[in-house]
């Protein structure tokens with residue numbers, strides 16, 4: 069299998085702890101996939117879907133108490149608490165290993181332990197990182213085959229002494245009180261036990277590609293970010309790339325797969341998807357920042373995905389995909405709320421109970437057939453607009469970095485930072501309003517710096533300092549922007565149509581990066597002149613653009629109180645440059661209010 073001594077001894081230790089009946093090495097072949105699927109179908113872990121309508125697709129239901137990432141059970145286990153910082157849960161490494169070992173001990177008795185060598189990023193690219201995941205879940209093993217590059221070629225790449233992230237995962241008894249997602253960045257190790265949900269259990273994704281990778285990136289001088297990557301092709305055929313960081317449920321997958329609105333499509337615009345969730349960014353040729361998508365598939369939220377909101381995602385999931393916690397129709401097809409059509413009459417809901425459209429719960433509310441966080445897992449190459457460069461080992465050159473969130477008021481449709489450090493301040497203070505789908509007060513603003521709050525593997529104060537220092541290392545640095553698709557009018561209606569029309573904003577952003585694009589200076593940054601966006605084919609009511617681009621300095625004075633309170637959490641560890649940015653913004657706002 070392998071001559072990698074450290075890998076072999078780590079697997080022996082894990083096997084001794086978890087006591088599986090058998091150890092199965094994954095080679096990445098199609099025969100192996102069929103074998104795994106058959107085994108999971110025979111135990112009921114998976115259901116094979118309609119071969120005609122959804123060829124190669126399977127269905128999975130997770131335990132009802134295990135349907136989302138559990139941030140309160142997610143820890144960074146560094147020797148010093150300060151290295152995890154005030155925004156992460158922390159546990160001393162020895163305690164983490166001890167507590168998790170108690171749950172892992174003997175938990176794979178009667179089960180198989182799968183050994184999954186995987187590469188985040190194209191195998192062999194100098195950008196890529198190798199991990200080896202041990203798991204007792206076939207669902208996880210099959211999902212890893214879609215989301216990462218798996219198998220013997222990765223072992224070959226690892227050689228006899230290559231570095232890899234040790235990823236131990238076990239379902240144990242799926243009891244929430246016996247669930248821990250632990251990261252040991254100083255030892256390049258992840259232990260996840262008690263959950264089979266993607267974000268907790270597919271350890272290549274959030275755990276390795278964001279939490280561990282952000283730690284490695286700081287040591288090695290690059291960035292691991294919660295960002296989509298897309299290319300915009302203009303009518304002349306020129307393709308320029310942007311990265312964008314939004315918190316979960318703010319439309320990253322939809323933006324990554326955007327379909328140009330009719331007016332711009334007619335002119336010849338196209339959008340190419342490179343990634344929808346994670347970007348690894350390094351300084352490369354031409355002194356530019358280059359981005360790689362370390363993943364190989366999409367793990368997207370199903371509800372709301374339809375042929376209007378995201379036809380590309382819908383096309384991508386028509387074969388070889390895994391559906392989790394959606395509605396299972398009697399003809400072995402799938403459905404979810406705000407999907408295609410009214411929903412099947414003869415079906416089972418995400419819990420496996422008989423369900424049909426229009427059913428109500430005990431309180432008389434609509435009974436959802438699919439869980440709101442139900443997912444599809446689809447191979448990236450199946451996306452019709454996947455970029456021909458999505459697997460380029462050196463990545464794609466980035467012209468603009470975009471931060472964003474969901475703000476009903478305050479934040480304009482788009483604005484541009486004055487320079488890199490101001491852009492880092494914009495990212496560090498980014499925030500999003502809670503939706504009804506989240507626990508907490510609706511509309512309450514939660515700071516989610518660079519959309520990395522749940523994913524930064526170390527002290528966020530040090531992370532901001534790393535961002536500031538990266539600016540000095542990129543000779544041709546991307547420009548930095550902030551967008552808000554969610555601004556509303558006084559009646560609570562969205563002012564901006566969003567979806568495909570967001571391309572109009574991307575176009576202005578790229579024009580700015582080329583030194584074009586008309587803008588006016590405001591206290592918070594550069595804003596487009598109201599007629600600077602290409603609105604061909606879009607009929608907005610009069611005065612809408614003005615409202616979308618309005619900056620009210622007195623509202624911003626209130627907003628930056630929140631910036632201050634957030635920064636104070638980090639004490640002396642916060643880089644003084646961010647305080648300098650804060651003071652300068654406060655000063656600009658004060659003079660705007662006075663004048």
Ligand code: OXD
Nearest residue numbers: 137267315316345367
């Ligand atoms: C997320 C995800 O939760 O991408 O951000 O799954």
Ligand code: MN
Nearest residue numbers: 294315316345
């Ligand atoms: Mn995400």
